[in-house]
Amino acid sequence: MQLSQAKPLRGTITVPGDKSISHRAVMFGALAQGTTHITGFLMGEDCLSTIDCFRRMGVSIEVSDAEVVVHGVGLHGLTPPAQSLYTGNSGTTTRLLCGILAGQNFDVSLSGDASIQKRPMGRVIAPLRQMGAIIDGVNGNYCPLTIHAGTQLHGIEYTMPVASAQLKSAILLAGLYADGPTCVIEPAPSRDHTERMLRALGAQVESNGCTVRIHPLKDLQAKDIAVPADISSAAFFLVAGAIVPGSEITIQNVGINPTRTGILDVLRDMGADITMTNVRDDMEPVCDLTIRASKLHGTTIGGDLIPRLIDELPVLAVAAAFAEGETRICDAQELKVKESNRIAAMVTELTRAGADAEETEDGMIIRGGKPLHGAAFETYHDHRIAMSMAVCALGCTGESEIVNPDVVAISYPNFFDTLSALGG
Incomplete structure (x- = not known):
């Protein structure tokens, strides 16, 4: 050029459209009960990777120039993919999926491109393991990762080493599947798109300064999202x-x-x-x-x-x-x-x-x-x-x-x- x-x-x-919000709109729409219409969606490679991953887990998603329509399956409606999930170059897809997949009742592997395979996932894996998730990775903390169907996740209080919306979101999403409240404490506030959207879909999320607490619930309710x-x-x-x-x-x-x-x-x-x-x-x-x-x-x-x-x-x-x-x-x-x-x-x-x-x-x-x-x-x-x-x-x-x-x-x-x- x-x-x-x-x-x-x-x-x-x-x-x-906002990349962070586009990712979350598809993810949370997939986990909600009902149909989510998303306008302003970012048709970039990263967000299309998120769509592909959820389609592979049984979620019907329609894509047109005007909107993306996600037919939600509920928090417990995802199905095992036939093969490993591929997240492309998307760190958001990879890390947030770790939190969602930790709460499923099936084994699943995920990986991305060469860049993703070099990016450390240890910050996400550590708190999820504290919650009871069983996760294997290359050298412990790198993709490809395998997330096993494990025991019931437990709510934890976790002080984050860095302010990271991806890390915070992964823990909060796992918290939806926990047996009690999950609390995340950040050293400084990071972007709060996850908290805003989950609240709009019916989750009980409380924010107070650098502390965010989420309570498990039966299901999210679909809501149309303008990105x-x-x-x-x-x-x-x-x-x-x-x-x-x-x-x-x-x-x-x-x-x-x-x-x-x-x-x-x-x-x-x-x-x-x-x-x-x-x-x-x-x-x-x-x-x-x-x-x-x-x-x-x-x-x-x-x-x-x-x-x-x-x-x-x-x-x-x-x-x-x-x-x-x-x-x-x-x-x-x-x-x-x-x-x-x-x-x-x-x-x-x-x-x-x-x-x-x-x-x-x-x-x-x-x-x-x-x-x-x-x-x-x-x-x-x-x-x-x-x-x-x-x-x-x-x-x-x-x-x-x-x-x-x-x-x-x-x-x-x-x-x-x-x-x-x-x-x-």
């Missing part, structure tokens, strides 16, 4: 609009769940001109976001902010490269075990463009303001690296190339079409 330095980016766009646009996908256009002079972009119907809006807080702190209009709330709060070209300055990103913008850190690193002054990203060790080591990847690729970027143990330091030039950027088979470097290319002099651009299909199949429509 060839890109050139951009003229002003202007227009109104809609980005794909808002994914703020993680909007993030690329928020940064592009901020760094390309003369730009003004409006992104419609973006989810602004408070556990996900760290990207807005940081960009505003860096001096970005962002306005919110048409604010409304259903199961999730949404609004229209408008970004205008801005003179950015450096900042520090760390602490409790990290769980609220973990997926947006690669593109925030791009914003930092075009900002005046120094930006420090810290407390972000989790980036090392995403689809790629995103710390090393972003430092390498930004340096390739002439940026002053330095890797640290838990993040990176970027000294912004240097003129950047085009280059051939690697993607590391990571959709967020690919889109981040495409945004970077818009602000670089000369021509740039994105190697293996098709990886964007994991979360945003039409990313380059949207970029082109804005004038990129």
